[in-house]
Amino acid sequence: MPVKRISITITGRVQGVGYRYFAEDAANELGVYGWVRNSYDRTVECEAQAEESVLKEFVEKLRTDPALSKAKDVFTVELPSIETQDRQFEITG
Numbered sequence: 001m002p003v004k005r006i007s008i009t010i011t012g013r014v015q016g017v018g019y020r021y022f023a024e025d026a027a028n029e030l031g032v033y034g035w036v037r038n039s040y041d042r043t044v045e046c047e048a049q050a051e052e053s054v055l056k057e058f059v060e061k062l063r064t065d066p067a068l069s070k071a072k073d074v075f076t077v078e079l080p081s082i083e084t085q086d087r088q089f090e091i092t093g
Helices: 019-030 052-063
Strands: 003-013 033-038 044-051 070-079 089-091
Touching (some): 019 033, 019 044, 019 052, 019 089, 044 052, 052 070
Antiparallel strands (some): 003 044, 033 044
16 A cells, blocks of 8 residues: 655644653554654644555544543644655654
């Protein structure tokens, strides 16, 4: 199956509550690669690349509320996929 890449923005109570670590764990569990970081506007943003069905499952996991967080909205935008040898998902900020 072809690989797709998406940009994801998560709003709500998602900073200072371990949400980036939750996203990293979910990505590693599913084999998604990309990055996640806090944004200046108190959202969390990430880019993720994987097969479409895996990305759908990843986004659904991001909609759940781990521990102290409360994800209000999860917005996605499809991006052009990129060729990369780096198959990791990392917290970048």
